[in-house]
Amino acid sequence: MYNCTLKLSNDFEVFVMIVHLQGVWSSFCRMLGNQDSLLCYLLPLIRVVKPNYLPGVYRAKILHLGLQHQQGVHVRLKVSRRWPGFVAGQHIELIINKNGRNIKRTFSLCSSLSQWQKHGEIELFCRVNPDGYFTPTLRRLKVGDEVNIGQAFGDFVWQAHDQTSTFIAAGSGITPIAAMLLSQRQWHCAVTLVYRVKNRLQAPLLAELQRLAQQQTLFSLVVSESSQESASEFITGLNTLPQTLHYYLCGPRDFMQTVRENLLGAGVDHAGIHQEQFGSVSHASSSHQENDEQIITTFLQAGVPRNVTVSNTSNLLQGAELHGLSPNFGCRMGVCFQCVCQKVSGQVRDIRNGLLSGHGEEQIQLCISQPVSQLVIKL
Numbered sequence: 548m549y550n551c552t553l554k555l556s557n558d559f560e561v562f563v564m565i566v567h568l569q570g571v572w573s574s575f576c577r578m579l580g581n582q583d584s585l586l587c588y589l590l591p592l593i594r595v596v597k598p599n600y601l602p603g604v605y606r607a608k609i610l611h612l613g614l615q616h617q618q619g620v621h622v623r624l625k626v627s628r629r630w631p632g633f634v635a636g637q638h639i640e641l642i643i644n645k646n647g648r649n650i651k652r653t654f655s656l657c658s659s660l661s662q663w664q665k666h667g668e669i670e671l672f673c674r675v676n677p678d679g680y681f682t683p684t685l686r687r688l689k690v691g692d693e694v695n696i697g698q699a700f701g702d703f704v705w706q707a708h709d710q711t712s713t714f715i716a717a718g719s720g721i722t723p724i725a726a727m728l729l730s731q732r733q734w735h736c737a738v739t740l741v742y743r744v745k746n747r748l749q750a751p752l753l754a755e756l757q758r759l760a761q762q763q764t765l766f767s768l769v770v771s772e773s774s775q776e777s778a779s780e781f782i783t784g785l786n787t788l789p790q791t792l793h794y795y796l797c798g799p800r801d802f803m804q805t806v807r808e809n810l811l812g813a814g815v816d817h818a819g820i821h822q823e824q825f826g827s828v829s830h831a832s833s834s835h836q837e838n839d840e841q842i843i844t845t846f847l848q849a850g851v852p853r854n855v856t857v858s859n860t861s862n863l864l865q866g867a868e869l870h871g872l873s874p875n876f877g878c879r880m881g882v883c884f885q886c887v888c889q890k891v892s893g894q895v896r897d898i899r900n901g902l903l904s905g906h907g908e909e910q911i912q913l914c915i916s917q918p919v920s921q922l923v924i925k926l
């Protein structure tokens with residue numbers, strides 16, 4: 548018998564203790580199953596009760612789907628109460644099921660913070676690429692369908708609300724900027740939004756921003772239509788605006804580069820330019836490997852070896868399937884652990900963060916692992 552008395556003088560000690568206990572639990576799970584959590588082993592049971600359950604993500608129900616001039620879909624979602632919230636300007640991963648597979652894309656939130664706080668709702672504007680794999684599927688969703696979303700992330704947020712700022716957006720780059728402006732409750736100084744659009748009748752979120760400009764005298768909205776104003780006229784027009792301490796840019800890469808160079812040329816301090824490139828999110832999977840190389844991989848099925856080659860730019864699950872093999876899978880994005888296999892030898896890269904594995908025996912998730920060196924894997 549022993550007596551254990553914990554004296555926790557403040558919340559910080561409680562926090563430290565929780566972190567410590569989590570570390571102990573993770574070490575225990577690693578020892579037992581070579582995973583940070585043992586949840587993967589319980590998933591088949593959980594799925595009997597909740598067939599679409601995915602760990603680490605949040606359920607959201609579609610309340611409204613608005614097709615916007617064939618170019619985009621405006622989605623309003625009622626999110627799970629467990630969802631931790633967001634800072635205006637951040638984005639989330641939207642996860643939908645397509646032909647039995649979970650696929651995901653990142654979208655910026657375009658609704659205000661108060662809409663989430665009061666009603667538990669968020670909105671996304673998703674530009675549809677007719678030749679894409681993900682966005683055309685959005686058109687087939689219905690009101691009432693359930694999807695999954697991830698936690699909000701990203702650091703493109705309004706940093707100094709009490710200093711003069713100019714926001715410059717083009718096309719779908721308006722979404723995070725609209726969230727920042729529509730979330731603002733107290734206006735302290737002059738703020739201008741310059742919104743470059745193809746056609747003002749089809750510009751996403753323009754009506755909401757026009758309403759804001761009518762209600763808030765410190766907010767000015769300047770709309771530039773590319774059908775009416777050339778790119779050089781647009782840039783010249785930027786130079787006529789009063790200079791501000793901060794600039795927030797969001798849009799296609801070329802647009803951002805031109806605007807940034809112009810601002811720097813006009814003497815704006817580069818520390819005052821904050822930007823988010825829109826339309827080409829660089830995924831870890833593609834950024835770590837630039838040269839396509841075929842890596843010899845041996846998949847062992849019931850002890851029988853099958854030698855194939857897998858590109859170092861694709862994941863091992865795809866690589867195995869390309870050669871007619873059928874490993875287990877679930878989410879295909881690293882959350883369900885259904886594709887865990889034993890790597891006997893060789894090195895892989897985690898496509899989510901670029902981390903390299905060891906060279907020896909260990910468990911890996913096929914869907915998030917790219918080959919780095921010659922591999923032997925038990926399926």
Ligand code: FES
Pocket residue numbers: 875876877878879880881882883884885886887912913914915
């Ligand atoms: S973790 Fe779900 S399929 Fe790989």
